[in-house]
Amino acid sequence: MRTVNSILSVLVATAVLLAASPSLAHFGTITPSDDIVTQNDPKTLNLQIKFIHPMELHYMEMVKPEQFGVVHDDKKTDLLNSLQATKGKSADQKEKFTFWTTDYKIRRPGDYTFYVEPTPYWEPAEDLFIVHYTKVCVNALGLEKGWDHPVGLETEIVPMTRPYGLWTGNLFTGQVLLKGKPVPFAEVEIEYLNESPGNISLVIPPADPYVTQVVKADANGVFSYAMPRAGWWGFAALNEADWKLKHDGKEKGVEIGAVYWVHTQDMK
Numbered sequence: 637m638r639t640v641n642s643i644l645s646v647l648v649a650t651a652v653l654l655a656a657s658p659s660l661a662h663f664g665t666i667t668p669s670d671d672i673v674t675q676n677d678p679k680t681l682n683l684q685i686k687f688i689h690p691m692e693l694h695y696m697e698m699v700k701p702e703q704f705g706v707v708h709d710d711k712k713t714d715l716l717n718s719l720q721a722t723k724g725k726s727a728d729q730k731e732k733f734t735f736w737t738t739d740y741k742i743r744r745p746g747d748y749t750f751y752v753e754p755t756p757y758w759e760p761a762e763d764l765f766i767v768h769y770t771k772v773c774v775n776a777l778g779l780e781k782g783w784d785h786p787v788g789l790e791t792e793i794v795p796m797t798r799p800y801g802l803w804t805g806n807l808f809t810g811q812v813l814l815k816g817k818p819v820p821f822a823e824v825e826i827e828y829l830n831e832s833p834g835n836i837s838l839v840i841p842p843a844d845p846y847v848t849q850v851v852k853a854d855a856n857g858v859f860s861y862a863m864p865r866a867g868w869w870g871f872a873a874l875n876e877a878d879w880k881l882k883h884d885g886k887e888k889g890v891e892i893g894a895v896y897w898v899h900t901q902d903m904k
């Protein structure tokens with residue numbers, strides 16, 4: 637993360653620049669220390685779970701999630717109690733925020749899909765709660781099996797592109813599910829994680845529409861986006877829940893997001 641620290645001054649300028657009209661694109665994140673574990677790699681992954689604006693590097697305070705686990709070989713393992721609260725600093729260095737981290741040891745070959753269901757986050761600016769069901773897939777020890785299976789969350793993106801071993805410029809295609817059914821014409825927001833390890837310099841968007849890319853799914857809930865830079869890319873399909881939650885005694889809407897993260901690497 638040395639690169640990220642050394643460009644913090646640019647970051648502060650960016651934060652100030654964008655402060656006038658802050659984007660409302662929140663993303664849950666799960667980023668593993670590696671998305672492909674080979675025989676020669678360390679077998680213990682570190683995973684970080686945050687609630688952020690990935691391009692602008694603005695962080696929201698995150699309380700302990702309601703669910704966190706992994707699916708391997710179609711079996712779910714609850715990992716909630718392994719999560720540790722960690723404090724970090726936001727882009728403008730003024731406030732500390734809480735995020736969550738854990739170590740996970742890979743023992744067998746195959747795909748590991750990590751998933752998180754956060755505790756509902758109250759967003760006063762939008763007068764609603766936000767719950768982002770977030771996933772990421774790690775491939776292990778040469779067996780490519782399991783990445784295209786749904787986890788069975790309230791809403792989720794199921795990848796149609798194998799979600800690892802992706803080059804910069806590749807097209808990522810996924811399907812948006814709500815209660816297990818495709819969401820026709822779902823709107824999908826896409827952001828680059830500006831703090832991606834190895835990001836050579838911060839991306840400074842020339843205007844607000846560059847911060848969050850937007851694509852719409854087709855009649856089967858299928859969407860695609862070509863990723864123009866190496867690092868982590870987040871895809872968030874947002875829907876309104878058919879249930880409400882109470883804030884200060886009043887019933888409020890809940891935005892439920894299906895979020896998926898993939899990593900790209902430059903061809904050298």
Ligand SMILES: [Cu+2]
Pocket residue numbers: 660662688689696
């Ligand atoms: Cu926010």
